[in-house]
Amino acid sequence: xNPVATPFFFYGLAAIMIIGGVLVITRKNxxxxxxxxxxxxxxxxxxxxxxxxxxxxxxxxxxYAGGIMVLFLFVIMLINIDRSMKERxxxxxxxxxxxxxxxxxxxxxxxxxxxxxxxxxxxxTFVESGNTQAIASLLYDPHxxxxxxxxxxxxxxxxxxxxxxxxxxxxxx
Amino acid sequence: xxxxxxxxxxxxxxxxxxxxxxGVIGVLTRRNVVIVLMSIELIxxxxxxxxxxFSRYWQGLHGPTALHGQVFAIFVITDAAAEAAVGLGIxxxxxxxxxxxNVDEVNLLKW
Amino acid sequence: MGWLVDYITSYLKxxxxxxxxxxxxxxxxxxxxxxxxxxxxxxxxxxxLERKILAHMQVRLGPMRVGPHGLLQPIADALKLLLKExxxxxxxxxxxxxxxxxxxxxxxxxxxxxxPFGPTHAITDMNIGILFMLGVSSLSVLGIVTAGWASNxxxxxxxxxxxxxxxISYEVAMGLAVVSVILMTSLNDTGTGTLxxxxxxxxxxAQHTWFxxxxxxxxxxxxxxxxxxxxxxxxxxxxxLPEAESELTAGFHTEYSGFRWSLFFLAEYSAMIAVSSIAxxxxxxxxxxxxxNLLNGPTWDLVFSLFPGVTFLFFAAxxxxxxxxxxxxPLFKIQTIGLAxxxxxxxxxxxxxxxxxxxxxxxxxxxxxxxxxxxxYLYIWYRGTFPRYRFDQLxxxxxxxxxxxxxAVLVLTAIAGFVEAPFKEWLHQVL
Numbered sequence: 075x076n077p078v079a080t081p082f083f084f085y086g087l088a089a090i091m092i093i094g095g096v097l098v099i100t101r102k103n104x105x106x107x108x109x110x111x112x113x114x115x116x117x118x119x120x121x122x123x124x125x126x127x128x129x130x131x132x133x134x135x136x137x138y139a140g141g142i143m144v145l146f147l148f149v150i151m152l153i154n155i156d157r158s159m160k161e162r163x164x165x166x167x168x169x170x171x172x173x174x175x176x177x178x179x180x181x182x183x184x185x186x187x188x189x190x191x192x193x194x195x196x197x198x199t200f201v202e203s204g205n206t207q208a209i210a211s212l213l214y215d216p217h218x219x220x221x222x223x224x225x226x227x228x229x230x231x232x233x234x235x236x237x238x239x240x241x242x243x244x245x246x247x
Numbered sequence: 248x249x250x251x252x253x254x255x256x257x258x259x260x261x262x263x264x265x266x267x268x269x270g271v272i273g274v275l276t277r278r279n280v281v282i283v284l285m286s287i288e289l290i291x292x293x294x295x296x297x298x299x300x301f302s303r304y305w306q307g308l309h310g311p312t313a314l315h316g317q318v319f320a321i322f323v324i325t326d327a328a329a330e331a332a333v334g335l336g337i338x339x340x341x342x343x344x345x346x347x348x349n350v351d352e353v354n355l356l357k358w
Numbered sequence: 359m360g361w362l363v364d365y366i367t368s369y370l371k372x373x374x375x376x377x378x379x380x381x382x383x384x385x386x387x388x389x390x391x392x393x394x395x396x397x398x399x400x401x402x403x404x405x406x407l408e409r410k411i412l413a414h415m416q417v418r419l420g421p422m423r424v425g426p427h428g429l430l431q432p433i434a435d436a437l438k439l440l441l442k443e444x445x446x447x448x449x450x451x452x453x454x455x456x457x458x459x460x461x462x463x464x465x466x467x468x469x470x471x472x473x474p475f476g477p478t479h480a481i482t483d484m485n486i487g488i489l490f491m492l493g494v495s496s497l498s499v500l501g502i503v504t505a506g507w508a509s510n511x512x513x514x515x516x517x518x519x520x521x522x523x524x525x526i527s528y529e530v531a532m533g534l535a536v537v538s539v540i541l542m543t544s545l546n547d548t549g550t551g552t553l554x555x556x557x558x559x560x561x562x563x564a565q566h567t568w569f570x571x572x573x574x575x576x577x578x579x580x581x582x583x584x585x586x587x588x589x590x591x592x593x594x595x596x597x598x599l600p601e602a603e604s605e606l607t608a609g610f611h612t613e614y615s616g617f618r619w620s621l622f623f624l625a626e627y628s629a630m631i632a633v634s635s636i637a638x639x640x641x642x643x644x645x646x647x648x649x650x651n652l653l654n655g656p657t658w659d660l661v662f663s664l665f666p667g668v669t670f671l672f673f674a675a676x677x678x679x680x681x682x683x684x685x686x687x688p689l690f691k692i693q694t695i696g697l698a699x700x701x702x703x704x705x706x707x708x709x710x711x712x713x714x715x716x717x718x719x720x721x722x723x724x725x726x727x728x729x730x731x732x733x734x735y736l737y738i739w740y741r742g743t744f745p746r747y748r749f750d751q752l753x754x755x756x757x758x759x760x761x762x763x764x765x766a767v768l769v770l771t772a773i774a775g776f777v778e779a780p781f782k783e784w785l786h787q788v789l
Contacts, residue, residue: 080254081253084254088258091262091266092262092266092269095265095266095269095270095289096269098269098273098285098286098289099269099270099272099273099276099277099282099286099289103451104279104281104282105454105504105507106453106454107281107285108285109454109457109504111285112500114266114289114292115292118292118295118296121259121262122299124254125299125300126303126306127299127302127303127320128485129317129321129485129486130299130317130321130324131486132486132489132490132493133321133324133489134324135490135494135496135497136489136493136496137324137325137328138288138292138324139493139497139500140493140496140497140499140500141328141496141526142328143500144496144499144500144503144522144526145331145332146281146284146285146331146335147500147504147507148519148522149281149335149338149339150281151503151507151515151519152339153281153339153342161278162278163277163278163279164277164278165276165277165278165350165351166351167275167276168275168276170275171271171272171275172275172276174271174275175268175271175275178267178268179264179268182264182267182268186257186260186264193256193257193260203311203485204485204550205314205317205485205486206485206486206552207550208311208312208314209314209317209318211312212312212314212315213318221318221322224322228322228325228326231326231329232325232328232329234329235329235330235332236332238332238333239333239335239336242333242336242339242340243336243340245343
C-alpha cells in the first residue's frame with residue numbers, strides 16, 4: 075500500500091509551516107502571530123501523521139493547538155496591547171541577530187549536505203498497528219518500559235509549573 | 248528529481264531546521280515578549296519534528312515498537328506547556344508593574 | 359474504466375474495514391458526503407424540535423404557521439439568515455472576523471470523521487479515535503476567543519473570555535471521565551486497551567456490558583460527569599451564561615449577523631451531536647442493540663431488526679392523526695395536504711425499512727441515531743427546566759466538584775479493574 079500523494083502532502087504541509095513561521099515573527103499584531111502559529115502547529119500535526127506518529131499528532135492538537143495557544147490568546151487579550159502595535163517592532167540589534175541566524179543556517183546546510191548519505195530512504199515494510207500501545211509499552215510496561223521515571227518527573231514538573239503560574243499571576247501573594 | 252519526490256528523513260530535517268532558524272530570528276529580533284515566547288514555541292516544535300523524524304528512521308532499523316523519539320517528543324510537548332504557562336505568568340506579573348510588553352524596556356538592573 | 363468499477367466494487371467485497379482503513383478514497387468520500395448531509399438534516403430537525411418541544415414544555419404551541427405544525431420553519435429561518443445584511447463592525451479586524459466562524463465550524467464538523475455508526479460504518483477508524491475527537495473539539499475554543507476579540511466590542515469580548523474559560527475548565531473533567539472508560543476497555547485477555555472508537559464499542563460487546571453499568575456505580579458516575587461536562591462544553595443551558603440573551607446580549611456572537619451567525623449556530627448543534635455521540639459510543643454501547651449478548655439468536659435479532667420500520671410507521675401514524683385533527687377550513691387545505699404528504703413519506707421510509715436486505719444493514723445506524731436522539735431530547739429538556747448557573751458557580755462546579763469526583767472515579771476504576779479477576783475467582787471458590 076504505497077502512499078501515492080506523499081510528496082504533494084509533504085510539500086503542502088511544509089509550505090504552510092514555513093509561511094506560518096514567517097508570519098509569526100513578522101506580524102505587528104500579536105493575535106495574527108498567534109493565529110499563524112496555530113496554523114503551523116496544525117500543519118505539524120499533519121506531518122506527524124505522515125511520519126506514522128498518530129499519538130504524537132493527537133497530543134500536539136489537544137495540548138499545543140488546543141491548550142497552549144488558548145493560553146497565549148487569553149494572555150494577549152488580557153494584556154490588551156493595542157498601544158504596542160504602534161511602537162517599533164524590531165529591537166536595536168536586529169542585524170546581529172540575523173547574522174547569527176544566518177551563520178547557524180550555514181552550519182545546518184553544511185551538516186546536512188555532508189551527512190546526506192547517512193539517511194537512506196528506508197521505506198519501512200511492516201504493518202502499522204497499535205502506535206498508542208507501543209508508546210504505552212515504552213512508558214509503562216514493567217519489562218520493556220524505560221521512561222517511567224521521566225514520566226513521573228514530568229508530572230512533578232507540571233505540578234511545579236501550575237503552582238508557579240498561579241503564584242506569578244496572583245495580585246496579592 | 249527523484250531526491251525531491253522521494254520523501255526521506257532528510258526532508259523532514261530540513262523543514263525542522265528552517266523552522267528552527269525562523270524561531271531563532273524571532274527570539275533575537277522582536278521586542279514584544281509574547282512574540283518572543285511564540286518564537287520559542289517554534290523552536291521547540293522544530294526540535295519535535297526532528298525527534299519524530301528520527302524515531303521513524305530508528306523504527307525502520309529496530310522494529311515496530313522502537314518509538315523512543317516519539318516518547319521524547321511527548322515529553323517535550325509537556326515541557327513546552329509548563330514553560331509557556333510559567334513564562335506567561337511572569338509576563339503578566341511584569342506587565343502589572345511596568346505597563347509595557349517590550350523586552351528592551353526590562354532594564355531596571357542596567358547600569 | 360474497468361479499474362474504476364473494480365476500485366468501487368472492491369470495497370463492497372471487504373466486510374470488516376471502514377473506507378479509511380481500507381484506503382478506498384471513493385467510498386470514504388461517499389461516507390463523508392453522507393455524514394455531512396445527515397448532519398445538516400439533523401441540525402435542521404433539531405432547530406424545529408427544540409422550538410416545538412420547548413414550547414410544549416412551556417404550555418404553548420411554538421411555530422404553527424409556516425408549514426403544517428411549523429415543519430417548514432427551519433427552512434424559513436435559513437432563508438432569512440442567508441438574505442440578511444452582512445454587518446462588520448468598524449475597527450474590527452477583517453480577516454480574523456471572517457476566520458472565526460470558519461474555525462468553529464471546521465472543528466465541529468471534522469470531529470465526525472471517526473464517529474462510528476456501525477462496525478464498519480465510519481469514515482475511518484483511527485488508532486487514536488477518542489483522542490482525536492477530544493482534541494479537535496477543543497479547537498473550537500480558539501474560534502470563540504478570536505470571534506470575541508475580532509468584534510472589537512465589550513460584550514463579545516467578555517462573552518468570549520467567559521465562554522472559553524468555561525469550555526476549557528470542563529474539558530478537564532470530560533477528559534478524565536473518558537480515561538476511566540479507556541481503562542475499562544483494557545479488561546480483556548491481552549490486557550491492552552484501545553483508544554479507537556470502534557474498538558471501545560467492541561470491548562463493550564466482548565465484556566457483555568455497556569460501560570455505563572460496569573463496576574456499578576463507577577461507570578454511572580463517570581457517565582454522569584461526562585453528561586454534565588458535555589452540556590457545559592457546548593455552552594448550553596444550564597451553562598449558557600456567556601451567550602444568554604438576557605445576560606450578555608448574546609455574548610461572543612453579538613456582532614455576527616446573517617450567514618456568519620448561522621455558521622455559529624450550525625457549529626453549536628454539530629458540537630452537541632458530536633459530544634453526544636462520544637457519550638453514546640463510550641458508555642451506552644454505540645451501535646449495539648439492547649441486550650446483544652443476553653438475548654441473542656435469530657428470533658431476537660429479527661424482533662430487534664423490526665424496530666426501525668416500526669418507529670417510522672409510528673411517526674407516520676402521528677402525522678396522519680394530526681392530519682385528521684386539522685381544522686376543516688379551506689385556508690388550511692395546503693397545510694393538511696402537506697402534513698398528509700409528510701406522513702406518507704415517513705410511512706414509505708418505514709415500509710422500505712421492513713425489506714430484509716435493508717433491514718439487516720440499517721439496524722446499527724438506527725440504534726446509534728436513536729441513542730443520540732435521546733441525548734438531544736435531554737439537551738432540550740435541560741434548557742426548558744433548569745435555571746442558569748452564575749459564572750462563579752459554574753467555575754466552582756467545574757473545578758471543585760467535577761474534577762475531584764472524576765479523579766476519584768478514575769482511581770477507583772483502576773483499582774476495580776485490578777481486583778476484578780482475583781475477585782471473580784474468589785467468588786467462584788466461595789459459591
